Amino acid sequence: MKSTIKKTVIAMCCTAALLLTACNSDDDKNIFQEKVFVAEKAYQKDSLEQASKIQIMTYLMPNVLGQKTKATAMVMFPKTAQPAAGWPVVVWAHGTTGVGDECAPSNNLLNSNFEILANSLLKEGYVIVAPDYEGLGVKGIHPYLHLSSAAQSAIHAIKSVHQAYPSRLNKSWMSVGQSQGGHASLGIAQYANNDPYYKGAVATAPASSLGYIITQVAPKAISAIEIQNRDLAIAIYSELLAYAAYTGVGIKAYEPRFSLATIFQSRSQVVAEKAEGSTGENGLCLMPLIDEFRKDIKTYLESNSTQKLMDYPGLKVGFENDPVVSSFLSNNQPGIQKLMKPVYVVQGENDTAVPYQVTQQLVNQLNGLGTQPPIVLDMVAGASHTQAIVEKNDEVVDFIKSYLPVR
Numbered sequence: 001m002k003s004t005i006k007k008t009v010i011a012m013c014c015t016a017a018l019l020l021t022a023c024n025s026d027d028d029k030n031i032f033q034e035k036v037f038v039a040e041k042a043y044q045k046d047s048l049e050q051a052s053k054i055q056i057m058t059y060l061m062p063n064v065l066g067q068k069t070k071a072t073a074m075v076m077f078p079k080t081a082q083p084a085a086g087w088p089v090v091v092w093a094h095g096t097t098g099v100g101d102e103c104a105p106s107n108n109l110l111n112s113n114f115e116i117l118a119n120s121l122l123k124e125g126y127v128i129v130a131p132d133y134e135g136l137g138v139k140g141i142h143p144y145l146h147l148s149s150a151a152q153s154a155i156h157a158i159k160s161v162h163q164a165y166p167s168r169l170n171k172s173w174m175s176v177g178q179s180q181g182g183h184a185s186l187g188i189a190q191y192a193n194n195d196p197y198y199k200g201a202v203a204t205a206p207a208s209s210l211g212y213i214i215t216q217v218a219p220k221a222i223s224a225i226e227i228q229n230r231d232l233a234i235a236i237y238s239e240l241l242a243y244a245a246y247t248g249v250g251i252k253a254y255e256p257r258f259s260l261a262t263i264f265q266s267r268s269q270v271v272a273e274k275a276e277g278s279t280g281e282n283g284l285c286l287m288p289l290i291d292e293f294r295k296d297i298k299t300y301l302e303s304n305s306t307q308k309l310m311d312y313p314g315l316k317v318g319f320e321n322d323p324v325v326s327s328f329l330s331n332n333q334p335g336i337q338k339l340m341k342p343v344y345v346v347q348g349e350n351d352t353a354v355p356y357q358v359t360q361q362l363v364n365q366l367n368g369l370g371t372q373p374p375i376v377l378d379m380v381a382g383a384s385h386t387q388a389i390v391e392k393n394d395e396v397v398d399f400i401k402s403y404l405p406v407r
Helices: 004-017 026-032 112-124 146-166 180-191 210-228 230-251 266-276 286-302 323-331 356-368 387-391 395-405
Strands: 037-042 053-063 068-078 085-091 127-131 169-178 197-203 344-347 376-379
Touching: 004 127, 053 146, 053 210, 068 112, 068 146, 068 210, 068 230, 085 146, 085 180, 112 127, 112 169, 112 323, 112 387, 112 395, 127 146, 146 169, 169 395, 180 197, 180 344, 197 323, 197 395, 210 230, 210 323, 210 356, 230 286, 230 323, 266 286, 344 356, 344 387, 356 376, 376 387, 387 395
Parallel strands: 085 127, 085 169, 169 197, 197 344, 344 376
Antiparallel strands: 037 053, 053 068, 068 127
């Protein structure tokens, strides 16, 4: 009985919300040996030129409350011959899609930018495992930008795919992600730091320092852009407000009494609540939500012709000081732990969602902690938030090949 209680406590502690250091007790070995694969079915929404088949795998993972929950991931197999040691695996961590179940990548067509990288990796002979993340496409609220949840989504997807295909896969693996997925890939590197089979991470335009961006960097930048191009400034601000809305909804995954009124003023709260929908699982996906914010901002400015864009009643002043919000922002920041795996970071200089200065600071911080080998930061001149990964596709593939060769 004491042993059972001990294992239960350790399991809950290791996966509780806002936990940022991996656990290494012997009891974890028993937890990780538990069966996590549940089932799989064919993915039929889309296809890839270089994929022999794409499956949707259902598996078990610990959620932000420390309870077992179902999650889903796409598994993409190459057309290349299976190596003697099995195909190596690359985890793809996707960017922001929303928090509603219909926003899960496995419920949609493949993203065109992802297709470029996916076909490149499949052509080289990698299996791709693409988690939807906790709460996307399955029961439960998606804890948006929750570092440990994203990492556990990937780690347990890896365990599951090996259980489903024990003789077909090489145990070695890496992670690559864009935006929210860049944040996730750094989280995976942190939580898989001691996994000898985990070989490294690629993070492109990794989300970080969200509170700093929204409260300090963005207002100045948007005001400057408004002088030259108001429509562009509105689009940028609408996107940032959408991210803030998803953050607020995501907090409800482990703080159900949290209110979006903590973050938003009354007018913009009406729009932000569309991210949540009626249940937290049926809210608007990213582009429709951005459009809703854009329309409301334009309506406000048309009715208040002397007002500037940042006068729109969006975020509450000082929202970041709320204890729950402050805890979320600090505890889910990547880059607070030394990494002992190769990491390649790609960042566009013209990124308006994740400013390059923020990513530069993140890399400097990780290297300052003694990360080995030192992180490589590839700054892409003139590239936007979504362009950088496309422009550096060959470099990303080469980096993965250098640390995860197909044999």
